[in-house]
Amino acid sequence: MSAPNCLRCLVRPSTAIPLAIPRQASPLVAPFAPFSTTTATAAKKEVKGHVRGGKKLVLGKFKKNKVESRVRPPGPGERKAYRKRITLSNDNAIQVPWLTDMGPGSLLDTANVAKVLALPEEVQDQLRASEAFKTTQSWKMFRKPSVLVRTETVDLMNRIQGAVEKRQTLRVAITGDKVAGKSMMLLQAMSHAYLNNWIVIHVPEAHELTTACTDYAPIPGTEPPQYTQPTYALKLIHAIKKANEKILAKTYTVSAHPELPQNIPANTPLLAIANAAKEADGAWAVFHALWNELTAQGANRPPILLSLDGLAHVMKTSDYRAPGFDRIHAHDLSLVRLFAEALGGGVQFPNGGAVLGATSRSNTPRAPSMELALAQREAEQRHADPAEVPQKDAFFRGYDERVEAVLRSVQVLRLGGVSKLEARAVMEYWAASGMLRAAVDEKTVTEKWALGSGVLGEMERASLLTMRI
Amino acid sequence: MPPRLNIWSACRALSLRTRALAQGPRPGPAMFTRGLADNTTSQLPERNSSAPPPFAVSSNSQTAGPTSQENETALDQLRMIEYGLNPLDASVEGHKYGLPELPLPSQSNTKHRYDSVVEQVTRLLMRDGKLAKAQRDMAIILNYLRTSPPPRLDPSKPLLPGAPPSSHLPLDPVSYIGVAIDSVAPLIKVRGFKGLAGGGKSLEVPMPLGARQRRRTAFQWILDAVNKKHSKGSGRTMFPHRVAEEIVAVVEGRSGVWDRRNQVHKSGTGNRANLNDMKIRGKL
Numbered sequence: 001m002s003a004p005n006c007l008r009c010l011v012r013p014s015t016a017i018p019l020a021i022p023r024q025a026s027p028l029v030a031p032f033a034p035f036s037t038t039t040a041t042a043a044k045k046e047v048k049g050h051v052r053g054g055k056k057l058v059l060g061k062f063k064k065n066k067v068e069s070r071v072r073p074p075g076p077g078e079r080k081a082y083r084k085r086i087t088l089s090n091d092n093a094i095q096v097p098w099l100t101d102m103g104p105g106s107l108l109d110t111a112n113v114a115k116v117l118a119l120p121e122e123v124q125d126q127l128r129a130s131e132a133f134k135t136t137q138s139w140k141m142f143r144k145p146s147v148l149v150r151t152e153t154v155d156l157m158n159r160i161q162g163a164v165e166k167r168q169t170l171r172v173a174i175t176g177d178k179v180a181g182k183s184m185m186l187l188q189a190m191s192h193a194y195l196n197n198w199i200v201i202h203v204p205e206a207h208e209l210t211t212a213c214t215d216y217a218p219i220p221g222t223e224p225p226q227y228t229q230p231t232y233a234l235k236l237i238h239a240i241k242k243a244n245e246k247i248l249a250k251t252y253t254v255s256a257h258p259e260l261p262q263n264i265p266a267n268t269p270l271l272a273i274a275n276a277a278k279e280a281d282g283a284w285a286v287f288h289a290l291w292n293e294l295t296a297q298g299a300n301r302p303p304i305l306l307s308l309d310g311l312a313h314v315m316k317t318s319d320y321r322a323p324g325f326d327r328i329h330a331h332d333l334s335l336v337r338l339f340a341e342a343l344g345g346g347v348q349f350p351n352g353g354a355v356l357g358a359t360s361r362s363n364t365p366r367a368p369s370m371e372l373a374l375a376q377r378e379a380e381q382r383h384a385d386p387a388e389v390p391q392k393d394a395f396f397r398g399y400d401e402r403v404e405a406v407l408r409s410v411q412v413l414r415l416g417g418v419s420k421l422e423a424r425a426v427m428e429y430w431a432a433s434g435m436l437r438a439a440v441d442e443k444t445v446t447e448k449w450a451l452g453s454g455v456l457g458e459m460e461r462a463s464l465l466t467m468r469i
Numbered sequence: 470m471p472p473r474l475n476i477w478s479a480c481r482a483l484s485l486r487t488r489a490l491a492q493g494p495r496p497g498p499a500m501f502t503r504g505l506a507d508n509t510t511s512q513l514p515e516r517n518s519s520a521p522p523p524f525a526v527s528s529n530s531q532t533a534g535p536t537s538q539e540n541e542t543a544l545d546q547l548r549m550i551e552y553g554l555n556p557l558d559a560s561v562e563g564h565k566y567g568l569p570e571l572p573l574p575s576q577s578n579t580k581h582r583y584d585s586v587v588e589q590v591t592r593l594l595m596r597d598g599k600l601a602k603a604q605r606d607m608a609i610i611l612n613y614l615r616t617s618p619p620p621r622l623d624p625s626k627p628l629l630p631g632a633p634p635s636s637h638l639p640l641d642p643v644s645y646i647g648v649a650i651d652s653v654a655p656l657i658k659v660r661g662f663k664g665l666a667g668g669g670k671s672l673e674v675p676m677p678l679g680a681r682q683r684r685r686t687a688f689q690w691i692l693d694a695v696n697k698k699h700s701k702g703s704g705r706t707m708f709p710h711r712v713a714e715e716i717v718a719v720v721e722g723r724s725g726v727w728d729r730r731n732q733v734h735k736s737g738t739g740n741r742a743n744l745n746d747m748k749i750r751g752k753l
Binding site: 071073079082094140465 | 576615616618
């Protein structure tokens, strides 16, 4: 049926090529007329040009037709940004009339226990800059971000304040059940610090430092070799700068820093040092200079709060490899080392401050030394019988001496469930915001409280993230 | 030990008798040492004591005086009985947590604890039998609806008559999703009877749908639209967010589900004469 030249020649047949043989095969069958009234000539379709008959080789004919979408695919990083986006306000939620803003001394006052306090606008921006808000927390449901003041909050803040007044450094590891409010305790400590014009350095997710997801480089001339994380350091400097801009502008350097990319003479605002970090290359030097300035003894410095979320990640060997393909211990990473030294009591802040590390119960590695050390410290804190203090397992090799050394003298704050009074306060806030559609009476409070024995996250799951609204 | 002191425990302890005490069975000494007191534990007198057991309650030198509040309450109740009033609230007394109010609320049964639409839609969301995941997805959908701005309604795609105003919907996400589904739910389906129309064609006959069937069809249409959508982000909230976006689109009249509904209704109206067709007699 098909014209022979089609299969042979590579030239596309066109009218320009003179052809000796007819290019179109004559139809063998008369055209089919759909109706008896239609003439065969009318029914005959006008076929122009070359028609190829016979079997054709079709590749991939069993594949389904792909629908070409006209939607632009999301750009690089866009999907992650959507996932990580923090919404702090819900315009549908009802404004709570009795809600008051947190003040500089609010978290020290015992009268504020079992009250919900709102975060002031400025503190919101600072906390957002230091990534204290997390996507798993239900900020997006309420009109204004607010926190419940717990007994432990007031207790911890008073301890921090007491240490600051004595120019000491309080070192606390916060631990506790899943969704018990450990990160929220860090957030409260940070808001207290921001309200009192302290410097806050916060590592929002410790796993970003140790799971080998950011670049690293050895520091020459260190033995054992230490490693910097330039990109992360740059990000951290930007966060510190954005969150503490006002105080950094009012604090001045005590010594010159000729080693920085930008020459910083003495008596320059610390903000200038932070601004000197433009690229990841020199970021660690800048961070080091900033840290040295902040901890310079005898200088007039604000109190410092250093906090880290996800303590277990930095209390073990990291996923980074040394040139000999050995694993690098997390404490050999310079940023982590800095935190570990501060937590171990190796750094004295000039005007006092606090070092807080919170453990996490989700996506957390096992750090046997840390778990043991925290259990031991806890037993010592409650003056337990020496026989009851947990001891090392003699048949287990996974302990880490460096971690033990760091955690030898920290205090431990264990968070558990809240009291029913606190539960009632937070439930009344939910109800007043229109997010809990139930009368808050003793029965409802007890019902929700019992579901997680007072653990706030469980109560939240039972009353806010539920199909029964 | 009675959980609380009320008139009944008081009456038990008072042991009022109409007949002479000597004629009844001799009571144990513990009974008489117990009075209206706060101390409800019985005290056995010593066996070898020569003192006779106190038989009369009225000579209650050993019982606690009527000073405590519970005693006062019990005495008040006694006085009310004396005046011919009923002092006992049956819903409170004798029950630790009181009696439930009748009729029971519709959602107090475990099997019907969720709204009927929400329950049905959750099962339709479920894949591979993972009900807990579907329930979590449903909770995320409801929370999305709670945080999205009030929908701007399209007058050409009217919601169900009697639907709450759009400003009320976000804070009541259950009715939000209910209104969305019920508004696009088709009233009929078109059933084809094979070969009855002649020439091998099927005879299409409109059939009415029940409430659950209507909702099911509507939500399947919504799910079809959702599966064609692209996710904006990533992570486990993406599927529920896409569903929630489609529900908002339905309420705002932007969704293609409305067209599907119109199509079904049009074809049903066009074929309604087939209901009287002789060939389907007895087949409906």
